[in-house]
Amino acid sequence: MAVDKQCKNLYRSPSPAQCMEHYGCIYENNHLITLLVDPVDGSITDANRAACDFYGYPLRIFRKLHITDLQADQASGMETFIKHGMPGGAHGRNRVYMDKHMLAGGQQIDVEIHTGMMSMLGKSCIYTVIHDISERVRSEQRLRESEERYRDLVELCPEAILVYSGGRILFANKQSEKMFGKKKKELIGQRIEAFFSEEYLKSAKYNKLMAWGATVKERFRIEQRLIRYDKRIFDVEISGVPIIYEEEKALQLVLRDITESKKEVERAVKLQNHRHTVVFPLEDKAELEKLYIPARTLSGDFFIFHKIDEERVIGMIGDVTGKGITAALNISALRVLFADCLEVTVDPLQAIKELNQKAMLHLGEDYIAACCFQLDFGAGVLKAAGAGINEFIYVPKDQDSQCLTVRGAPLGMFGNSEFEEITIPFYSGDRFCFYSDGMELLFGSQELSRSYEYLTDKVAEAPLQDDCTWLNLSIK
Secondary structure: OOOOOOOOOOOOOOOHHHHHHHHHHHHHOOOOEEEEEOOOOOEEEEEOHHHHHHHOOOHHHHOOOEHHHHEOOHHHHHHHHHHHHOOEOOOOEOEEEEEEEEOOOOOEEEEEEEEEEEEEOOEEEEEEEEEEOHHHHHHHHHHHHHHHHHHHHHHHOOOEEEEEEOOEEEEEOHHHHHHHOOOHHHHOOOOHHHOEEEEOOOHHHHHHHHHHOOOOOOOEEEEEEEEEOOOOEEEEEEEEEEEEEOOEEEEEEEEEEOHHHHHHHHHHHHHHHHHOOOOOOOOOOEEEEEEEEOOOOOOOEEEEEEEOOOOEEEEEEEEEOOOHHHHHHHHHHHHHHHHHHHOOOOOHHHHHHHHHHHHHHHOOOOOEEEEEEEEEOOOOEEEEEEEEOOEEEEEOOOOOOEEEEOOOOOEOOOOOOOOOEEEEEOOOOOEEEEEOHHHHOOOOOOHHHOOHHHHHHHHHHOOOOOOEEEEEEEEO
16 A cells, blocks of 8 residues: 555654555454455455355355346446446546345345445555435335325325415315316415415414414314305315325315215204294193294204093103214114104103113114103192103292102113102192203202303303203293
């Protein structure tokens, strides 16, 4: 090895033997897979211990090989190595490229090859360092396949999906074209407002969405009415989640057209409200006051009155599990089941038992909390049976209220449930108050016997956690 000047910290220049010994220590003990390649014919002039261990060739065999012998694609030949690996430029600039190599046992691996020129005892050679990147390549392949599957799923999704950041649409799926009325390429780079004029249902939330851009940290859901440029109206449920898109923070928005479902809900609300405008069947016998406030658009609470004859009325107050359309459907089903029960019995306890068996058969995992009662004005008695709604209030005329209990599990919960029935004599001026558990969250038992005006004022000031239903029957 040529020496131009004295080595630092030495009194005299090292001999070639000393240089080779120093080079050998660094080269042989290096954990990097290293080869020395003749730039003229591509023959491998040397390989360190790490290379021998990795490829599975002893050094004597390695020195008989050419760099092309390691290539998995034998057809690529020396030209590939010269094209990609030969250091170039006036100063022999280093090169980096990727290739597939073959181990001695026949296994193909992905490698990243770093090359540079060096001089060894006056002879130039290509110093080649090889990194096994098989796992990285497999990971990248899995990532590409995952991204392709994700894109396929997004394109097949029946809802419009956008990626939105900085007030601009970065990505839109095929279904977005239907909602926006434009081709995907016309959506990219535009604002949502470019295609809709807003008629805000929840303007504060929507304005926050528009301002959020990529700063939101949690998933969210809002409802928004959008009027498209062609005046078509969409009621849209917008669900969003923060994501990283092309190394940028963004929001993935799923826009679901709920126009028709909202119309169905509106029709269900009208039907539900109509059913709750009923009067007490024997108005000359008792006066009915009712407080009915859904916590959401559609309530899971209900009440029913049925005239047995000119002296008797059977009624029920209840609360079904679930909300929205599911609750409305369960209430409708229960009304049918209750009507069937009345063909068999008009006794509250027997009606509850019949309903429990029918609920087990027809309502699956849905339960119904209910209290069934009968007022017999001829005999002057009230009978009541409980199934999940286990309390009601009796207020004798000019006396303190009494909270009465009728035990029993909700309908449809257990096939062998036992239910209690209580009989209370009543007189003119007495009152009975029946209520759902939403009222119990807001009022104490003593308050629930107070006036309609008092309860209405207090409910109006309170945030509702559940549907509220209260029935007050005053005996005439």
